[in-house]
Amino acid sequence: xxxxxxxxxxxxxxxxxxxxxxxxxxxxxxxxxxxxxxxxxxxxxxxxxxxxxxxxxxxxxxxxxxxxxxxxxxxxxxxxxxxxxxxxxxxxxxxxxxxxxxxxxxxxxxxxxxxxxxxxxxxxxxxxxxxxxxxxxxxxxxxxxxxxxxxxxxxxxxxxxxxxxxxxxxxxxxxxxxxxxxxxxxxxxxxxxxxxxxxxxxxxxxxxxxxxxxxxxxxxxxxxxxxxxxxxxxxxxxxxxxxxxxxxxxxxxxxxxxxxxxxxxxxxxxxxxxxxxxxxxxxxxxxxxxxxxxxxxxxxxxxxxxxxxxxxxxxxxxxxxxxxxxxxxxxxxxxxxxxxxxxxxxxxxxxxxxxxxxxxxxxxxxxxxxxxxxxxxxxxxxxxxxxxxxxxxxxxxxxxxxxxxxxxxxxxxxx
Ligand SMILES: Nc1ncnc2c1ncn2[C@@H]1O[C@H](COP(=O)(O)OP(=O)(O)OP(=O)(O)O)[C@@H](O)[C@H]1O
Ligand SMILES: [Mg+2]
Numbered sequence: 001x002x003x004x005x006x007x008x009x010x011x012x013x014x015x016x017x018x019x020x021x022x023x024x025x026x027x028x029x030x031x032x033x034x035x036x037x038x039x040x041x042x043x044x045x046x047x048x049x050x051x052x053x054x055x056x057x058x059x060x061x062x063x064x065x066x067x068x069x070x071x072x073x074x075x076x077x078x079x080x081x082x083x084x085x086x087x088x089x090x091x092x093x094x095x096x097x098x099x100x101x102x103x104x105x106x107x108x109x110x111x112x113x114x115x116x117x118x119x120x121x122x123x124x125x126x127x128x129x130x131x132x133x134x135x136x137x138x139x140x141x142x143x144x145x146x147x148x149x150x151x152x153x154x155x156x157x158x159x160x161x162x163x164x165x166x167x168x169x170x171x172x173x174x175x176x177x178x179x180x181x182x183x184x185x186x187x188x189x190x191x192x193x194x195x196x197x198x199x200x201x202x203x204x205x206x207x208x209x210x211x212x213x214x215x216x217x218x219x220x221x222x223x224x225x226x227x228x229x230x231x232x233x234x235x236x237x238x239x240x241x242x243x244x245x246x247x248x249x250x251x252x253x254x255x256x257x258x259x260x261x262x263x264x265x266x267x268x269x270x271x272x273x274x275x276x277x278x279x280x281x282x283x284x285x286x287x288x289x290x291x292x293x294x295x296x297x298x299x300x301x302x303x304x305x306x307x308x309x310x311x312x313x314x315x316x317x318x319x320x321x322x323x324x325x326x327x328x329x330x331x332x333x334x335x336x337x338x339x340x341x342x343x344x345x346x347x348x349x350x351x352x353x354x355x356x357x358x359x360x361x362x363x364x365x366x367x368x369x370x371x372x373x374x375x376x377x378x379x380x381x382x383x384x385x386x387x388x389x390x391x392x393x394x395x396x397x398x399x400x401x402x403x404x405x406x407x408x409x410x411x412x413x414x415x
Pocket of ligand 2: 168169170192197276277
């Protein structure tokens with residue numbers, strides 16, 4: 001039988017510890033090996049029980065969860081920490097990752113979501129050891145210096161959404177193919193390292209993935225044009241694809257520098273680099289957001305998705321000079337949607353740039369490995385709105401490109 005994932009639950013509140021235990025009691029592959037009431041106790045319990053994953057509360061007496069995470073990173077680097085917060089703790093997110101946490105989950109959380117986060121953390125242990133050329137995340141995180149872009153070059157557009165399944169990949173693929181239809185050279189980069197499915201959407205697979213290039217990209221000088229060419233996959237539409245591994249087992253963590261170097265490199269080769277992202281708040285997402293000049297934020301007109309989008313937008317903290325950076329797209333809109341676009345714009349304090357209807361052809365397109373925008377426009381209702389998103393992306397750069405190219409925005413953390 002496969003090894004069970006050993007978990008240590010750290011929380012000063014007994015009923016919270018029990019609640020977390022109950023959340024996981026039906027997960028066959030997960031075993032709770034122990035509990036601790038504060039950070040200091042957690043450190044000795046980790047030594048004693050050697051858990052794979054620690055679920056760490058933040059505010060605790062004696063030693064808080066952030067400090068304990070930092071200590072564990074040095075003393076037990078094979079043990080991965082997921083910081084579990086209540087909503088008000090969102091501002092700790094940065095400290096948690098800096099301290100070396102592999103994930104940050106906010107309560108309320110479902111059993112399935114928690115189990116998935118645990119599996120991702122566990123898979124990241126399996127993917128180790130990290131090659132020596134790649135600094136460990138905790139070292140890479142705080143002091144990363146991102147290279148400044150050099151002109152003339154293309155543009156990086158990130159496609160984001162906090163909730164799974166809102167349509168990020170659908171948007172990324174269709175924007176990429178739509179740009180190709182408009183005569184642009186475009187690549188879609190799948191940064192969803194563990195569950196990426198751009199390759200599935202386009203039914204194209206190659207031997208290589210973003211992981212191969214990421215190793216090389218830890219030193220930008222090593223990025224050989226020929227090697228990059230051989231890793232990129234061509235789709236019949238003309239769009240190129242940089243795929244994620246087919247299975248989480250083939251994946252491994254990538255440093256922020258590698259992501260930045262890779263995207264900046266592709267930007268010099270393509271008019272547009274479209275970055276499909278995951279919902280995991282890690283340094284890959286952080287780096288993708290930082291280098292993106294525009295962010296297509298996808299949400300659906302449902303309360304859970306809107307709540308998460310509000311959190312995402314507040315974390316993005318796009319300041320006044322960059323307020324056009326976000327292109328808010330409402331996906332899966334249908335007649336039964338009770339919440340109107342106006343209400344959503346009010347709630348999110350941001351205009352809705354496009355509305356994509358719920359379209360049965362979306363699934364059909366995936367099954368055929370085709371982008372929606374290549375189907376018959378008379379039959380497929382989502383094509384026009386999708387093309388309007390493509391146009392918004394183009395307008396952002398192609399209208400006033402001269403001035404914009406010269407004005408280099410200061411880079412900053414996205415939260
Ligand atoms: N407008 C739409 N109408 C109908 N189905 C849609 C629409 N947009 C997306 N879908 C379908 O919803 C599912 C989820 O979409 P998609 O994979 O693009 O979301 P995602 O945000 O990338 O998900 P994940 O978080 O898993 O990466 C897919 O099966 C897709 O075909
Ligand atoms: Mg996706």
